[in-house]
Amino acid sequence: LSEAVYHNNARLEAFHEFLREACVQASASNPxxxxxxxxxxxxxxxxxxxxxxxxxxxxxxxxxxxxxxxxxxxxxxxxxxxxxxxx
Known part of the structure; x- marks a missing residue:
């Protein structure tokens, strides 16, 4: 992850959305x-x-x-x- 993400609001929002979606998918997954x-x-x-x-x-x-x-x-x-x- 590049530190440039933290210096650009649009990139930071996209990264946070990616993490939120990953959490949702992981929570819904099964072994x-x-x-x-x-x-x-x-x-x-x-x-x-x-x-x-x-x-x-x-x-x-x-x-x-x-x-x-x-x-x-x-x-x-x-x-x-x-x-x-x-x-």
Whole structure:
């Protein structure tokens, strides 16, 4: 994201509209079969760790992929580590 967005009201409004729409779509989305498969791996203790850059938070809707933020400075670590923020 270019800092130029913050110096132009029209661009800033368009960016904010994009974020609002992304939030609406993410809220209306459901975990996919892949999410359920990874959740099953975690449930069966076959998942070492899930590192995610997804901002939709779909993995957090499943019980074995739940995480905590901020992370503690020492373990035990959650199954899911977010490498980003959320919408």
């Amino acid at each position: 996919t079969p892949f999410h359920y498969w990874v959740n099953a791996l975690a449930r069966d203790r076959r998942l070492v760790r899930l590192y995610t850059q997804n901002i939709d938070g779909l993995e957090l809707r499943l019980p074995y992929l739940f995480t905590q933020t901020p992370l503690t400075t020492s373990g035990p670590w959650p199954n899911t580590i977010q490498l980003h923020g959320t919408l």
